[in-house]
Amino acid sequence: MSEVFLQDLRTTVNKNLSESVEKLSKYISTPSISAQNKGIPEAVNQVVKFIEELNGEVKILDDLGGNPVIYGFFAAGKNGNSNKTLLFYNHYDVQPPEPLEEWKTEPFSLTNVDGTLFARGVADNKGDLIARLSAIKALQELEDGLPCNIKFLIEGEEEIGSPNLTPYLAKYTDLFQANACIWEFGGKDEQDRVSMVAGIKGMAYMDLICEGADFDLHSSVGAYVDNAAWRLVHALASMRNENNEIIVEGFHDGIIPPTEKELEIVRNLPFNEEALEKLYGLKRPLITKNKNQDPREAMVFDPTMTICGLESGYYGEGSKTVLPKKAMAKLDCRLVPGQDPNHIVECVRRHLDKHGFTDVKVSSLNGQFAYRSDFDDPFVDLVVQTAKDTYEREVVIAPNSAGTGPMYEFGNRLAVPVVSTGVGWVNSKAHSPNESIRLTDFEEGIVHMAYLMKKFG
Missing domain, CATH: 3.40.630.10 (Zn peptidases)
Structure with a gap:
């Protein structure tokens, strides 16, 4: 029938x-x-x-x-x-x-x-x-x-x-x-x-903004004036290490570990690394290789921290020698069950303060569980x-x-x-x-x- x-x-x-x-x-x-x-x-x-x-x-x-x-x-x-x-x-x-x-x-x-x-x-x-x-x-x-x-x-x-x-x-x-x-x-x-x-997955999406002057300066003053772009880059770099691990204190609080059944299902998901690299035109190896991690488990069970966009100074054709007055970044954190997006924003704020970046403003744009x-x-x-x-x-x-x-x-x-x-x-x-x-x-x-x-x- x-x-x-x-x-x-x-x-x-x-x-x-x-x-x-x-x-x-x-x-x-x-x-x-x-x-x-x-x-x-x-x-x-x-x-x-x-x-x-x-x-x-x-x-x-x-x-x-x-x-x-x-x-x-x-x-x-x-x-x-x-x-x-x-x-x-x-x-x-x-x-x-x-x-x-x-x-x-x-x-x-x-x-x-x-x-x-x-x-x-x-x-x-x-x-x-x-x-x-x-x-x-x-x-x-x-x-x-x-x-x-x-x-x-x-x-x-x-x-x-x-x-x-x-x-x-x-x-x-x-x-x-x-x-x-x-x-x-x-x-x-x-x-x-x-x-x-x-x-x-859930999400905590935020703006990070660093301001250093009222207007763009001549780049020659970089000998003694702090650069908003460099400062924001350093702030961002302090949150994820060279092994692509998120090192913000409290970021992983509350995560509910996957069940054995969920782990088994994910380990049996099809995954063709070569096909993926070709599909996306990847220029570097998957970051899970350095961590000896199954990319399928990372995709499903790991939270992420991604810089979605950076904006500062001049980025048009040719050269323009300026020291930017302001730098901005879009930060996207994908969350797993047990993580609270509001807590993630608070953790980022505390981390920046602790590492001397109290001047970097954090503004939450979107939070989902x-x-x-x-x-x-x-x-x-x-x-x-x-x-x-x-x-x-x-x-x-x-x-x-x-x-x-x-x-x-x-x-x-x-x-x-x-x-x-x-x-x-x-x-x-x-x-x-x-x-x-x-x-x-x-x-x-x-x-x-x-x-x-x-x-x-």
């Missing part, structure tokens, strides 16, 4: 594929950039229309500040299980497209190049939302209709750290209550294996098994992603297992120019979501 149903799904999804791509194209054409406050109302209106076209119920929640949160609801069909509710988390905001000169196509015009769809937001996260809505449409067209209740939480600030999402989840906990949750992203790895996660679902929850196995049936290829699932999102609030406040899977691929280049998904992955992702709903119900 399952094989027959799956084949019916494939046929229905394929029949509707051009319509799904057209809907995705329309969605892409709205540059909903939260970091620049562009296109937000237009994107909200589009998403509302998409849900209403499928006879779903919609609420726009905008009473607690920030960009609106969209609630969508589809009731189980007459033969469905109204006691089971599956929640989907997505976001309608996207990253800025810059640098524009590196795009090979127009970033906000969906372009099909030999079966690969290019556009800003197509992988992160507009393609996944349209895939999930297309899965609902496919089920509605089959005889039994929707096999369970479906809810959506679609926010508009994920790309800037979801700063206003927690109050909405606190106030509207009952509205978003469900039995399980499918997260926003996922895809295929370099070997075309289906890759998904059941958790996510890490989360891992219980790997023994049946929902985790259900997502994996339905993916195997749908894609007919190897499926790999990790305890958590190396990336970050507001999963902690969902898992703890709603008390649901969370698994992230989606329509991306190894070259999706989310957040980078030439972001893409493959049309075949988009189609298979629609089938998987519909089949998962059927089995879940």
